[in-house]
Each structure stands twice: as C-alpha cells, then as structure tokens.
Amino acid sequence: MRVLAIGLQLLALSGMAQEYGEYEVKAAYLYNFARFAKWPTSVFAEDSSLLVLCIVGKNPFGDALDALAGKAVDTHAIRIQHMTGLPGVAALRGCHLLFISRSEQGRLPQLLATLEGLPVLSVSDIDSFAQVGGMIGLVERDRRIHFDINLAVVQRSGIRLSSQLLKLARVFDE
Amino acid sequence: MSRLWSWAPWLLALQGMLFGVSAVAMDLTALSVEELMQVEVVSAARQSQAWSDSAAAVFVITADDLRRTGVTQVAEALRLAPGVDVARIDSSRWAISIRGFNGRFANKLLVMIDGRSVYTPVFSGVYWELQDLPINDIARIEVIRGPGGSLWGANAVNGVINIITKSASETQGALVSVTAGNEERAIVDARYGGKLGESARYRIYGRSARREGFVDPQGQSSSDDWTMQRGGFRLDWQPSARDDVVVLGDHYSGDMNQNMVVPMLEPPYNEHRLDPVTARGNSLQARWVRNYSPTGQFSLQTYYQNQEHSDLQQDVSLETFDLDFQHSLDLGSAQQVVWGLNYRHYQDHYAPVALSMVDPTEATTSLFSIFGQDQIDFADARLRLTLGLRLERNDYTGWEWQPSARLLWMPTAQQRLWGSISRAVRTPSRVEEGRTTFFTLPLLPAFGGLPAVVTGVGSNAFAAEKLTAYEIGYRNWLNEALSLDVTAFYNDYDDLLSATDGAPYLVTEPAPHWVLPLYFNNGLNAANRGFEMAADWRPHPDWRLQLAYSHLWMSHPQRAWAPADQVSLLSSWRINDTLELDAWLRYSSSLLVQTISTLGTVTVDPTWGLTLRLGWRPRPDLELALVGANLLSDHQLEFVQEAYTYPVEVERSLYGQLKWSF
Numbered sequence: 001m002r003v004l005a006i007g008l009q010l011l012a013l014s015g016m017a018q019e020y021g022e023y024e025v026k027a028a029y030l031y032n033f034a035r036f037a038k039w040p041t042s043v044f045a046e047d048s049s050l051l052v053l054c055i056v057g058k059n060p061f062g063d064a065l066d067a068l069a070g071k072a073v074d075t076h077a078i079r080i081q082h083m084t085g086l087p088g089v090a091a092l093r094g095c096h097l098l099f100i101s102r103s104e105q106g107r108l109p110q111l112l113a114t115l116e117g118l119p120v121l122s123v124s125d126i127d128s129f130a131q132v133g134g135m136i137g138l139v140e141r142d143r144r145i146h147f148d149i150n151l152a153v154v155q156r157s158g159i160r161l162s163s164q165l166l167k168l169a170r171v172f173d174e
Numbered sequence: 175m176s177r178l179w180s181w182a183p184w185l186l187a188l189q190g191m192l193f194g195v196s197a198v199a200m201d202l203t204a205l206s207v208e209e210l211m212q213v214e215v216v217s218a219a220r221q222s223q224a225w226s227d228s229a230a231a232v233f234v235i236t237a238d239d240l241r242r243t244g245v246t247q248v249a250e251a252l253r254l255a256p257g258v259d260v261a262r263i264d265s266s267r268w269a270i271s272i273r274g275f276n277g278r279f280a281n282k283l284l285v286m287i288d289g290r291s292v293y294t295p296v297f298s299g300v301y302w303e304l305q306d307l308p309i310n311d312i313a314r315i316e317v318i319r320g321p322g323g324s325l326w327g328a329n330a331v332n333g334v335i336n337i338i339t340k341s342a343s344e345t346q347g348a349l350v351s352v353t354a355g356n357e358e359r360a361i362v363d364a365r366y367g368g369k370l371g372e373s374a375r376y377r378i379y380g381r382s383a384r385r386e387g388f389v390d391p392q393g394q395s396s397s398d399d400w401t402m403q404r405g406g407f408r409l410d411w412q413p414s415a416r417d418d419v420v421v422l423g424d425h426y427s428g429d430m431n432q433n434m435v436v437p438m439l440e441p442p443y444n445e446h447r448l449d450p451v452t453a454r455g456n457s458l459q460a461r462w463v464r465n466y467s468p469t470g471q472f473s474l475q476t477y478y479q480n481q482e483h484s485d486l487q488q489d490v491s492l493e494t495f496d497l498d499f500q501h502s503l504d505l506g507s508a509q510q511v512v513w514g515l516n517y518r519h520y521q522d523h524y525a526p527v528a529l530s531m532v533d534p535t536e537a538t539t540s541l542f543s544i545f546g547q548d549q550i551d552f553a554d555a556r557l558r559l560t561l562g563l564r565l566e567r568n569d570y571t572g573w574e575w576q577p578s579a580r581l582l583w584m585p586t587a588q589q590r591l592w593g594s595i596s597r598a599v600r601t602p603s604r605v606e607e608g609r610t611t612f613f614t615l616p617l618l619p620a621f622g623g624l625p626a627v628v629t630g631v632g633s634n635a636f637a638a639e640k641l642t643a644y645e646i647g648y649r650n651w652l653n654e655a656l657s658l659d660v661t662a663f664y665n666d667y668d669d670l671l672s673a674t675d676g677a678p679y680l681v682t683e684p685a686p687h688w689v690l691p692l693y694f695n696n697g698l699n700a701a702n703r704g705f706e707m708a709a710d711w712r713p714h715p716d717w718r719l720q721l722a723y724s725h726l727w728m729s730h731p732q733r734a735w736a737p738a739d740q741v742s743l744l745s746s747w748r749i750n751d752t753l754e755l756d757a758w759l760r761y762s763s764s765l766l767v768q769t770i771s772t773l774g775t776v777t778v779d780p781t782w783g784l785t786l787r788l789g790w791r792p793r794p795d796l797e798l799a800l801v802g803a804n805l806l807s808d809h810q811l812e813f814v815q816e817a818y819t820y821p822v823e824v825e826r827s828l829y830g831q832l833k834w835s836f
Contacts (some may be wrong), residue, residue, distance in 0.1 A: 025213050026201035032210065067203050129413075141412060142209055146343070168207055168346070170372050 025145050026125065026138055027064040030093060033063050033123060034073045034097050036162040043096065043119050044076060051076035052094055056083045056111065057101030057130070068117060087108060092120055100124035108132070130172050135159075139170075181377035193317045206794075209288060212344050229560060229580035229592035231257070231319040231647055231661040233708060233722075237340075240309050242738045242746045244801035246358050246833065248315070248337060249302040253783075254744060255317040255659075256722035258333075259736045261762070261778075262696040265357075265387045265824035266400040266430040268302035271317050272333035273665060274702045274726055274734035276353055276796035277767070278815045282331035282600050282639070283517045284322065288339055288422055289498075290459050290477050293329055294522055295539075296490050296753040298603040300484065304426060304453055305337070306402045308381045310351055310361045310833070312338040319706065321643050323535075323576030323598030324562035327516065327543050330663075331598040331641045339418075341453070342367055342375035342410040348836050355801075355829025359384045374411035378524060380404070383460065388825045389809050396822045397448055400430035416466065422459045428452070433820035434486055435771060436529060439685040439798060443625045446820060447486065455481035469504035487818070488532075489525040492519065508555070513546040520606065529818075530641075532604060539569040539604075558582040570602045571638045590649040598636040606636045606671065606694050626688035627680065628770060637696045640668045655712040662705040670695035701729045714750040732768050735816075753787035762812075772821035778813060797833040802826070 044051075051073050055061070059082060071078050083091065086107055087155040093100065098120050104111060105126050112133045115122055122135045123139060129137030130148035135157070137148040154161055194588045202210065233255040243249045249268045253260045259268045259276045263711035271280040281298035284291065287307070315337050322330035337507040346367040349738055353361040361384070367377035380403075386399035406424030413419060430451040438445050460475035466472060475498045518541040524532035543566035552561045560580040567573050578596035585591065647661040675689035704726035711719045722742040728734040741761040748754050768775045783807045789799040804810070809823035 025210060026208055028205060029207070031203040032207045039318070071203060104545055139415075141418070144213065146211060165207060168211065172372070 007052055007074045009166055021062075021064065022140070022145070023061045024067075027068060029138060029145065029147065030097060030099060030123060031068050031071065031073075031078075033121060033165070034078070036165040037097075037121050038160040038162075039096060040119050040123075040158040047075040047152075049076055049078040051096050052079050052081055053097045053099065054083050054087075054095035055082045055099050055101065056087060058103035058163055060103075087114075089114055089118070092118055095120050098122045099124065100129075102126055107140075108134075116153075117156055121154075121157075121159055146170065180269075180332055190503070195406065208344075208346075212340075221701065227558075227581040227582065227584070229558070229647075231321075231509070231663070231706065233257075233317045233644060233659075235315040235321075237313055238654070239720075240312060240315075240601040240755070241789075242787065243744065244785060244799060244803070245309060246338075246353055246361055246829075247302075247640070248305055248307055248309070248312070251309075251315065251337070252317065254722065256708045256740075256800060257319045257724045258317060259516050259705075259740070259762075260825050261765075263395065263815050264432065265385055265398045266303040266428075267432060267815065269735075269815075270300070271301060271736065272317075273663065274728055274736040274822075275332060275602070276735045276765075276813070278813075279650055281603075282329065283333050283335065284326055284330035285335045285337070286326070286460065287337045288420075289336075289461065289475060290422075290457060290479065291494075291496070293491065295603050296483065296488065296492055296522065298600065301453065302404070303400070303430060304428060304455065304481075305339065306378055306381070306404065306426075306428075307335060307339070308351075308365065308404075310349060310363060310376075311339050311345060311365065311379060313338045313344070314705055319661065320645050321576070321578065321596040321598035321641055324547065324564045324578040324596060324785060327545075327564060327566055327575060328541070328568065328576070328599055328601045328638070328741075331600045331639070333814070338742045339408065339422075342377045342408050343407075345377045346375065349833065351831065351836075352831045353829055353831045356422060357386045357388075357825060357827035358829045359386050361385075361812055368590055370409070370411075373413060374409060375405060376408045376409045378405075379755060388822050391811065391823055393809065395434055396820075397431055398431050398822060400428065400493075402426060402428040409596045413773060418461075418463045420459075420461045425454075427454045432485065433822060434818040435820050436486060436818060437625075437627055439625055439627075439687050442720060449486045451483070453481070453483045455479060467503075471500075471502045473500045473630040473631055474498070484525075484527075487529045489527045493521045508551040509545070510549040514544070516543045516545075518667070525632050530605075534568045541569075542567045556584050559583075568601045570636070572602065574599045581692070584836050588651045591647070593646045594646075595642070595644055597640065597642050599640050601638050602636045605630075606632045607634060621661055624680075624687050626690050628690045628692055630673065630694060631676075632694050636671075637669050638668050640664045657710045659708040660705065661707075662703075664703045665701065667698075667700045667702075670698035670700055671695075672697035696734070698730070698734065702734060703727050718746045720744045732766050733763060735767045735813075737765045737780075753792045754787070754791075756785075756787040756789070758785040758787075759783070765813075767814050767816060769814060770817045771820040773814070773819050773821075776814045776819065776821070778811050781810050781812055795829075795835045799831040800829075802828050803829065815825075 007139055019102055030053060037044050065080050068078050069080055093113060102125060108126060124140040130150040133153055135154050139148060140144050147169050150172045211523040224509050230728045235251055235254050239254055240251050243251060249283060252258045254272060255344035259271050259274055263278055267278055269276045269278050269280060275282050279297050279299040284293050285300045292305055300688055309311055318334045320333060322334040326334050327584040334525045343366060349365045351363040351551055363381045365377055367378040370376055384403045385400055390396050402424040408678055409421040411419040422597050432449045432451050434447050434449045435444050436447050455477035457477060463471060477496050480493045496518045498516045502512040505509050513635040521537045522541045543564055545564035563577045565573060565575050576598050578595040583594045603683040630826055643663060643665050645661060645663045649659045651657045671694060676693055678688045679688045681687055681689050708726040724740045726738055762781045764780050765778050766775055785803045786805060787801045791797045804824055804826045809825045811821055811823045814821050
C-alpha cells in the first residue's frame with residue numbers, strides 16, 4: 001500500500017511490525033537457493049563434501065551469514081569463503097554458490113565471463129544482474145526482496161533449479 | 175545482528191510463520207521462499223521507519239494474529255487492539271469506535287481498505303457488516319488511535335483503521351477455505367493467484383458467508399441471520415523497476431435480517447419488525463507509484479465506488495469518486511517532506527421510506543483538500559519533529575483546518591518517548607444538514623392520551639465537530655522477549671452533536687398524534703481522557719502472550735457509550751510442529767447507551783469473552799482448526815443500537831475451519 005505507506009511515513013509508521021535487515025533476508029535466500037538447486041553429480045566428490053558459499057567483494061552481510069554456518073543442505077555442510085580480488089576459474093570451481101557484492105559492479109562483466117559454463121550458482125543484488133548474464137538477481141520491490149532468474153545461463157551451467165523456485169521468480173531467458 | 179534489539183519483539187509477531195525459531199536468534203533460514211518474499215526489509219536506499227518509531231499510538235494486527243484468534247470477520251479482530259471499543263449489536267451489526275463515542279453510527283473513526291475510504295457519509299459511519307473481507311487475504315490491520323486528520327482528512331477524529339490486503343505476489347496459487355459451525359453456518363473462500371507475463375501478478379477471489387442469527391435476552395431466536403457474497407481481484411504490476419501499479423476491484427451483495435422496533439400511531443404504539451436489509455456495492459481502484467529517485471516518490475490514486483443500502487430507516491444509493499496525489503521527498507539528510515492533493519465527489523439519492531425522509535432527495539457534494547507534512551530529525555537524530563497540516567473544503571461547513579505536531583525522542587535504542595498535539599474534525603452528514611427529518615419512536619401516550627413522535631430536524635448551521643487531542647506515549651523493548659507500549663491521552667471535544675427540544679405540536683394525519691421536534695445543533699462539549707497499554711511477552715519460543723488494557727474517563731458516560739475498562743489477553747501456544755492451541759480472553763466493563771426508544775438509557779452489564787482455538791497443520795498445504803468463541807455464556811448483551819432499539823444477545827459459537835492451498 002504505497003499511498004498508505006506514504007501517508008504512514010508522515011507519521012513514520014510505514015514499516016510493518018515485522019521488519020528485518022536487508023542482508024539477513026538475503027542470507028536466508030542464499031540458503032534457500034542452495035536447497036532448491038541441484039548441482040551436477042561431479043561437483044560433490046562424496047556425500048560428506050562441503051557446500052561452499054563464496055562471497056566476492058566487500059562483505060555486506062555483517063554477521064548475518066553466521067546463521068548459515070553450521071547448517072547443511074542434504075548431507076553437505078555449508079562453508080563460507082570470502083574471496084578478494086578477481087578470482088580465477090580455479091578458485092571459482094571451488095564454489096557452489098557465489099554471492100557477488102555490489103562492490104564488484106565495475107568488474108561484473110569480467111567475472112561473469114569467467115563464470116560462464118561453470119557449475120556455480122551466481123547470486124547478486126547488483127541492478128539487473130539476471131538480465132546481464134548472472135543467474136539469480138535479488139531485487140527489492142515494495143520493501144520486500146524478490147528474485148529474478150536467468151534460466152538460460154543456469155541451464156548452460158548444468159545446475160537444475162526446482163520448479164518451486166522458478167514458480168516464484170521473475171524468469172528471464174537470456 | 176546488531177540491530178536485533180529493535181526488531182526482536184516485533185518479530186515475535188511472525189510466530190506462526192516461524193518454524194522452530196527461538197526468540198533470541200531469529201533464524202530467517204527457517205522460512206520458506208514464499209515466506210521470505212513477504213518479509214519486509216529495511217534497506218539503506220529507501221529509508222522506512224518501523225511503526226515502533228512513530229510518534230502516534232499505533233497497534234498492528236498481523237495476518238498471524240488473525241489466524242490465531244480464529245476470527246471470521248475483520249470487526250471481531252479489532253478487539254485485540256488496545257483502546258478500541260468493539261461491541262456486537264446483533265449477528266450482522268457492530269458498534270466500533272476508539273476512545274469512546276461508540277454506536278452503530280459511530281462517526282469519529284475513519285476506516286480504509288487499501289487506501290479506499292469505507293466511511294460512508296450517508297450517516298457518518300461504517301457499515302462493518304459490509305466489510306466482510308476474506309480473512310486470509312489480509313496482510314495486516316493498522317489501528318491508529320488519536321486524530322489522523324492532518325494525514326487522512328476529515329472524520330479521522332478518534333482514530334484511523336487501515337486494512338491492508340496482501341499483494342498478488344503473496345497470494346499465488348490456489349487456496350480454498352471453508353468454515354462451518356452453529357453460528358458461522360457456512361463461509362467459503364476461494365482464491366487463485368497467477369502471473370500475467372513476467373512483471374504482473376494477479377489474484378481473483380470469491381467469498382460466500384451465511385451466518386445464523388442470535389437470540390433476544392429471553393433466549394428466543396431473534397432471526398437476524400444474514401448472508402454476504404463478495405468477489406474481487408487485485409493486480410500488481412511492475413512495468414519498470416521504478417514503477418508500481420496496483421488495480422483492485424470488488425463487488426458485494428448482502429441480505430441481512432435486522433430487528434427494529436418501529437413507531438405506530440395506534441396502540442401499542444410500537445411494533446417489533448424483522449427488517450430485511452439489502453446492500454450491494456462495487457469498487458474499482460487504481461494506483462500508480464513512481465520512485466523517481468531513491469528518496470523521491472510520486473503516487474497517483476483514483477477510485478470509484480457505488481453502494482446501495484436499503485432498510486426501514488434509509489434507502490440510499492451513493493456513488494463516490496476519489497482522486498489523490500502525493501509526493502514525498504527528502505530535503506537533505508534530516509528532512510522528509512510529503513505533500514498532496516485530494517478531490518472527492520459524492521452523489522447520493524435517498525428514496526423516501528417509512529422512517530425517514532431526506533430533503534432534497536438527491537445531492538452532489540465534493541471535498542477538496544491539500545496537505546503537507548515535514549519531518550525533521552535533529553540532535554543526532556535522537557529527536558524527530560513532525561509538523562503537518564491539512565486544509566479541507568467541504569460543501570457543508572467550508573474550509574476546515576487540521577494541524578498536528580508530534581515529537582519523538584529516542585533516548586536509547588530500546589526506548590521511545592513521544593508526545594503530540596493535534597486537531598481533527600468530523601464533518602456533517604446529509605442527515606444532520608439541511609431539512610432532514612426522521613421519524614423515530616413514539617413516546618408512549620404522552621399528552622391527552624395521544625401518542626407522540628420524535629422527529630429529528632437537521633440544520634444548515636450545523637458545524638463540524640472538533641477535537642483537540644493531547645497524547646503522550648512510551649515504548650520500551652525491555653529485552654528480546656518482552657515489550658511494552660503505553661499511551662495516555664486527553665481529548666477535548668467541541669461542538670459535538672446535540673439536540674434541543676422544540677415545542678410539541680399536534681398533527682392529525684394519518685391519525686392524531688403529537689410531534690416532538692428535536693433540532694440538531696452543536697451544543698455539547700466533552701472531555702475524555704484515558705490510557706492504553708499493550709504488552710507482548712514471549713516466555714518461551716513457542717508461547718506468546720499479548721495483553722491489551724485500556725481505561726477511559728468520560729465526562730459524559732451517558733453520551734460516550736463506551737466501557738471504562740477493557741482487557742484482551744491472547745495466548746498463542748505452539749505445542750509441536752503441527753499443533754497450536756490458542757486462548758483469547760476478553761473483558762469489558764459495563765457501559766451505558768442512551769437510546770431514542772422506550773427503553774431509554776440501556777445499561778450493558780460487564781461482558782467476558784473467551785475464544786479457544788485448536789489448530790492442526792498435518793501438511794504444509796493443509797490447515798484444520800476447531801474454534802469456540804464466546805464460550806463463557808450461552809448468550810450475552812454487548813450493545814444496543816441507539817434507535818429503534820431491540821436488544822439482541824451474542825451467542826456461543828463453535829466452528830471448524832479447513833484451509834487447503836494447492
């Protein structure tokens with residue numbers, strides 16, 4: 001209710017009772033994306049292999065990622081790895097899920113080119129991320145976080161996303 | 175999670191959505207993707223303040239509260255909020271107000287659904303029975319006590335209730351819900367939500383409700399059963415990243431049996447009648463919001479609605495057209511400005527009926543208003559001053575001004591102290607203005623053995639009713655499991671509606687009787703003061719207690735028609751992953767209603783209410799519940815309508831609910 005929301009902002013009431021930090025919600029999304037993605041079998045050496053979540057660039061999550069550490073997806077415990085600089089193919093192969101921070105906006109074309117075809121689920125809240133060749137873009141609308149999926153890029157990587165996830169996303173096909 | 179302190183108590187409201195989440199560490203990863211999509215966030219880009227930072231008395235009823243109380247009508251849920259007087263007159267009629275001056279025709283409370291006013295100028299009030307929205311589609315209800323005139327315009331005197339429905343993206347897929355019981359005979363809701371292309375979502379819904387009548391004080395059936403049919407749609411479209419478009423529409427049709435005691439000129443001079451009331455209406459609304467910059471926003475909204483309401487008292491049709499523009503922008507980092515324009519057009523038609531005659535039968539009236547508000551942060555953003563003013567022109571009383579000044583102090587992260595002074599007006603309705611007459615009850619054989627009839631006569635000199643309100647409030651999040659919100663107020667009313675007796679005169683047609691004219695005027699001043707308290711405590715991650723208490727001192731209790739004390743205590747307990755047991759206890763002290771009837775002033779005894787709900791969710795897509803409402807008595811009186819009074823008592827109600835999504 002934007003009109004109301006404007007009105008409410010006057011009284012400074014516009015937020016609702018339940019409000020979370022932006023990145024707490026985004027961290028929870030990352031966890032859900034991992035749950036609804038199926039990587040090619042070659043990606044995990046064994047059932048006990050770690051599921052690695054890489055963060056490229058400046059970490060915007062604060063300690064919100066702590067909620068993910070110690071969790072598991074199926075049999076794979078989640079490990080969080082922060083990357084600095086522009087990671088190469090070898091380093092990126094070690095990631096299953098990759099979050100690209102807004103700080104990397106300038107290097108995005110190079111990063112996406114490196115990622116092309118790799119079985120790494122890329123997620124970012126950089127504007128139009130899914131439209132420009134990323135896999136899942138987090139977008140804010142009406143104070144809620146929604147997500148866009150670029151299905152063609154996901155399919156080329158060999159990762160399969162559950163239809164439950166696709167149903168809720170705004171889907172782009174390249 | 176450094177900001178957790180500020181969210182934690184309010185996160186508790188999400189309890190029903192959180193599966194196995196502790197109160198200390200709010201674990202969002204336990205939410206499903208659908209649920210995550212509903213969570214509101216605070217982002218750096220667009221500053222939005224939690225209502226907890228508002229310098230006003232606000233209470234939010236969440237979708238989860240609606241579910242846990244098992245309510246089937248919006249009106250019932252309002253009993254959760256402190257300071258709100260909710261009383262059921264009969265099966266379909268409600269008396270709802272805030273801080274006193276209650277009644278079937280409570281006229282100082284503005285009610286909006288998704289930004290569309292449902293306050294009707296037909297009699298200055300809200301037909302609550304017609305706002306029977308599907309409970310599952312409501313995102314939240316914001317109850318704002320105290321004047322909201324500077325923001326929302328006239329008639330937001332004692333408060334504003336904003337009912338906000340879920341966006342189409344929150345209601346994707348199909349949902350069927352069925353409620354059946356001894357009083358709630360059959361309520362069926364069906365909803366489907368889908369996509370239109372990549373940027374638009376929609377939902378369509380239908381609701382059919384059939385409810386049983388209650389009983390009179392002797393326990394005999396009062397036959398006030400009723401049915402409501404409703405259907406509608408909502409479209410949410412994002413044509414671009416900076417534009418949001420919402421289109422809403424609905425249609426309703428209701429048939430209500432309402433008891434009336436109507437005057438007769440022969441013995442026994444009044445007669446009990448069961449009035450078959452019909453009501454129909456449609457609305458269509460569109461809103462466009464453009465975020466032209468990270469801190470600037472325009473919005474343009476328009477709606478059209480029509481309604482027909484026919485009963486013994488009135489047979490009215492009304493059309494409303496509304497156009498609203500708002501612009502908000504930041505001036506520097508410490509000032510936020512909002513201004514806007516509103517135009518509203520009403521066209522009515524009153525057909526003469528036995529009990530009233532409105533002259534002229536047709537009228538076209540319009541409202542125009544302009545408002546502005548400036549919010550200024552200072553002292554390291556620990557103090558926030560909000561100044562607002564609305565100027566509104568109506569056809570009855572001309573220009574009315576409604577200013578407000580609010581100051582919020584944030585001494586520590588956990589505490590808020592605020593105070594405000596504001597003024598609001600209630601503008602006259604057609605019934606009070608002009609040469610209106612209504613025919614009310616005959617007083618029993620008065621002079622010379624002849625009956626006497628009371629006739630209300632409106633006046634062109636009738637002025638707006640005015641309120642100057644002084645409020646102060648304090649909130650404290652004592653720890654992550656306990657929060658407190660206390661508000662005190664002093665309401666100074668001027669020029670309230672009153673009536674002066676005229677000289678009785680003899681009329682010979684159709685049978686000889688006296689007429690006692692009552693001339694409406696602005697002869698009453700009143701002052702109410704009181705305090706309200708809301709506490710939210712989570713003693714255990716699976717157990718939540720919400721307490722609301724309010725007290726009201728009324729300068730004219732025989733006119734304010736409200737209880738002095740009210741309590742609501744909701745206990746929500748999650749027994750395990752699939753079972754919930756909820757208990758809701760309410761108390762309301764006695765109240766007086768001064769009726770224009772042979773009953774005179776009616777005293778309503780204190781009432782106790784208990785609702786128990788057992789919910790079972792065997793699968794994520796299926797929810798079953800057993801609910802017992804008004805469990806403590808077979809039947810009890812909560813209120814009486816102020817005219818044509820026929821007391822009806824609210825009965826015990828038992829029902830089952832089934833909700834299936836697919």
